Amino acid sequence: SKGQWEVDPGELTLGQEIGSGQFGLVLEGRLNESKVAVKMIREECMSDEEFKEEAKIMMRLSHCKLVQLYGVCTQRSPMCLVFEFMENGCLSDHLRARKGRLSQDVMLGMCLDVSEGMAYLESSNFIHRDLAARNCLVSKNNEVKVSDFGMTRFVLDDQYTSSLCSKFPVKWSAPEVIKYCKFSSKSDVCNPQEVNTVRTIIEFKQAVTCHGQDSLFRSCDFVVSLQTDGVLMWEVYNEGRLPYENRSNAEVVESLNSGLRLLKPRLAPDSVHLLMEWCWKEVGPGF
């Protein structure tokens, strides 16, 4: 039976290739009158039966700071996922291309866009699991939107999903994830976003008590900002540089465990750096 998440192949026109990712090629396309991005899923890359179930939930997530999933086309082989089209591509490339030309307002705006998207996911009880600049996309009018939420659960590549392995996003994970959930492949329980959410609430309360809201940010921005992952902020204020560029995951784990953190980006104001440090503060095993 055809669910409402099912895209009619007759309404979908495929165009040229615009990229490639973990699951396969990404093509430009049209769904009726809208421009869309179509992810062609290579079978060996995704646990697709599980994904089909999840797609129903993901399609109900709808927010201006999230890249919208329009539907899934399972009647075609390979299966494909149809998303809102984002003219300016992925955030990390976008930052690199505009290096030296990004104003303070633009950089803070990017962080706030992401944090709004993340705050929405949190309020929907949805965990991203892999927030990083490479998983955010930029629209025609330079709005940043969060993409690829929850998708790591369907990747059939142990190298990516097991924290022991080379492609696990250690460099984007919270310190205590590495410390207390070290090398657990149960990323459903131990994942950076879940931890950040808990910490967000605890630290927002502390920050308000200690500093007073207004001394740092305008109050509403501040609440939202705390939902942003510190490493993503670091990437923005370093204009798309990769964190811990020349270091292996093992070296990163070791230095995080000994309390070292990423350095303050040259372009980041003190208030922004303080926020990053909060994100990276270690919380105990009982958080």
Ligand code: ADP
């Ligand atoms: P995956 O996360 O599945 O590994 P990505 O989402 O990173 O793959 O997609 C690979 C590339 O395809 C991106 O870097 C981007 O250039 C392009 N792309 C992906 N989704 C979209 C989209 N919604 N709009 C425009 N381009 C996209």
